[in-house]
Amino acid sequence: MVTTFLVSNNMRKSAFVILVTLIVVISCQKNVSLPGKYTATPYELKVPKGFPTPVIPVENPMTVEGVNLGHMLYFDPILSSNGKSCNTCHTKERSFSSPLFVSKTGIKTSVPPHLNLAWNPEYNWDGSAPKLDLLPLADFGPDFFNTNMSDLVQKIKSHPKYPFMFKQAFNVDDVAKLSSDELQLKIVYALSQFMRTMISSNSKCDKMFRREVNFTPEELDGFQTFSTERGDCFHCHGYPLFSNNSFNNNGLDSVHLGADVGLFAVTKNEYDKGKFSAPTLRNIELTAPYMHDGRFQTLEEVVEFYNSGVHWNSPNIDPLMTKSAKIYGLNLSTTQKANLVKFLKTLTDTTYLNNPEFANPL
Amino acid sequence: MKYLLVLISPFLFFVSCTKDGHEKPPVIIPDQSVDLNITYTVDNAALVLNSFNYQNQAGNTYSLSSLVYYLSKISLMKADSSLVLLKEYQYIDAFTTATNKLSIKGIPVGNYIGIKFNIGLDPLQNKSFQLPATTENINMQWPDMMGGGYHVMKMEGSYKDLSATYGYAMHLGTDSCLIPIKLLKPINITSGSNTPLTMEMNINEWYRNPYKYDFNVDGNYIMGNMMAMKKIVLNGNDVFSIK
Missing domain, CATH: 1.10.760.10 (Cytochrome c-like domain)
Incomplete structure (x- = not known):
């Protein structure tokens, strides 16, 4: 009986150690997956009195989780390979505008502020961006973030918060399973959701x-x-x-x-x-x-x-x-x-x- | 009480069920509608955005780049002077087709002698921030410092004289620039009918009668110039005709 108990107790200890190790391994491994469906909470945009109905496309409805994710990403240099975030250029002191932008081809552009963007029917000075939800896509390019998408996927996957935030906002089980285009789209959707909350009405x-x-x-x-x-x-x-x-x-x-x-x-x-x-x-x-x-x-x-x-x-x-x-x-x-x-x-x-x-x- | 139930039950049965046991189809009450369509000409020519093919009574060669306005109290008139309101107000952009088409249902059967409306908002509506805050309405606001409310009309474009091309902006605003219109035409609304009505605005009428309006003489920008605005208002009495 005593021997049996000792063996059994050792086995239990071993099983416990194995189980804990397994949990740690699973939770720390890079290919973390978050199955199941998450229903995001609709975000109610507070429209100031006298303002028109904001432009919110059906393909990117605003959610609390989407706005939170966009808020984080707006300030996070994780999106770039050069240490830049949206906020590097769009600073609060300039009403989230930036100094004169000069492209690599030498074209000078004044940067409008990020403010009340929920009411713009088109974006950019020449209207070349019909939707706010796609506007930040250009920022992944060499003029701005110069993003390495493979690196970005790994950085997001290994981040302590982002995998869960992408799950909450867009039901993404594993960002590594998204194509580069899909991941970029989720990112700019979150950014645009956040930017739609940036409302000025108290001057x-x-x-x-x-x-x-x-x-x-x-x-x-x-x-x-x-x-x-x-x-x-x-x-x-x-x-x-x-x-x-x-x-x-x-x-x-x-x-x-x-x-x-x-x-x-x-x-x-x-x-x-x-x-x-x-x-x-x-x-x-x-x-x-x-x-x-x-x-x-x-x-x-x-x-x-x-x-x-x-x-x-x-x-x-x-x-x-x-x-x-x-x-x-x-x-x-x-x-x-x-x-x-x-x-x-x-x-x-x-x-x-x-x-x-x-x-x-x- | 028992006898009453016995008497009522078969009646309820027949009322609630058709022969094949299905619910009776809903009773369709005949409805009448009017489909109002607004079109534009410059005398006999079709109105084309930014085209310099037009000449007014004063000889100004001009184009039109924008024409937006309100119609209000759009009503059918009866011989006894009573009115049937079709729509309280409508924002119209001459170059946006959808804003020039109104389909109004629930028109009472009867004989009507014509249509009546205002160009511009009724004074009860023409107050600052009274209308829903759409981009269109916001862009039609008339500054409080100049009387408040909304523009009656904004008609803009360019004109040429011997040496150059200039812009013009015929903007009307304030209640004093409201233009009441009556167009007479027998309109017979029968049960279940759908009656098309076409109204045509001739742009050149804004510059013709009773005042021959000349951009070079009367001004190419009239907002705040009440004398020039009044000329356009009076000329506006016959810009519409009914087809």
Whole structure:
């Protein structure tokens, strides 16, 4: 009996050791798989009063888990081979915009802020990206992340959190079983879900519309220039998006060549030459340089362009840019121009900038 | 009570079941609809986006790059002056087909003498942020500092004179620029009928009667210029005809 007990006890100990070893091996091995179905929690986007219905495609519905994954990935250099993350260029101080981007071919592009992107019908200055959900795909390329996809798969698989987060967000049992295209798509879907949560609606101007604060006399004068025929900014940059979600030729150039053809590059319609996306003016104070090619460094330069620098003979110029037949320019006074800039600065939303939901979670 | 049940039961049986034991098909109540279609011409020419083939009464050669407007209180008129409302308001983009087609069901049977509506929103609706916050409605907002509400119409394009090409923007706004329209035509709505109605806007009528509007003289940009806006408003009385 005693012998039997001893043998049995040893066997139990051995079995226990084997079992624990097995569990450790299984849980630590690289080919971890998370079978079963996970139902993600729908994310309810809080649409500010007065905003239109956001554009959320059926193929990428927002979920709490998808947004969380996107939030992590936005700040994580894991996506790149060069230590860059989305946040490397899109910094909070610049309203998640970035300094002038110069491509490897030398094309200069001003980078619009990541802000209220849920309401854009098209993306990029020339509308070349029809969906936010596909827009970040270009970032895997050599101009940005220069991603090595094999490395990325291994880094995600061996990460302490990502395998479970991909499972939660997209029911991915094993990221290694996804093709590179499939994995990239899941990543950009998560990023776009997170970016759709990046909503600015609490600037001083918003508060003024909600009757919570008053403008200073200078800001009010600037608002008057903005909202009346004096400056006529509102037609393309009206409240609440401060963009008409359309493409316009604002008379920046008299000829349109190369990267300056704008929407024409996408549509091949001659009438679209020189038309660019009208960007939101929210947080415009923080997003220099300005215009599609970043040619203006300050808001004062921008205002002076509209006041006296418009090429009114530019082909396809927006009719609103050629006011008062044959009389050129807005003829704003020095004070009116300065006050217009002061009004534009009321569009700075510090609540947005300091929102902990957009802070680095890593 | 027993006798009552005996009497009612067979009746209930016959009412609830057809001969083959299936439920009776639902009773179809005849409905009448009107399919309203809005089309555009420039005198006898078809309206083509950005085409410079048009000339107004003043001799301005022009193109049209955008035409958006509201119709409101779209109603059928009866001889006794009573109205049947078809639609409270409609945002229309001349170059977006879907916005120019309205199918309205539930029209009462009867004889009507024509159609009545406003170009622009009814004053009760024409208040800032009153309409649903769609991109279209937001882009039609008329600044509070200039009276608030929404644009009546935005018609834009370019025109040529001897030396150059210029833009024009015929923008109307505020209640004072509402344009009431009545178009007379006998419309007989019979039981179960589907009645097509076509209304045509002749763009050149905006520049013809009673004022010959000249971009070079009257202005190529009228928002805030009430005298120029009023000319366009009065000219707008006969821009529509019914086919």
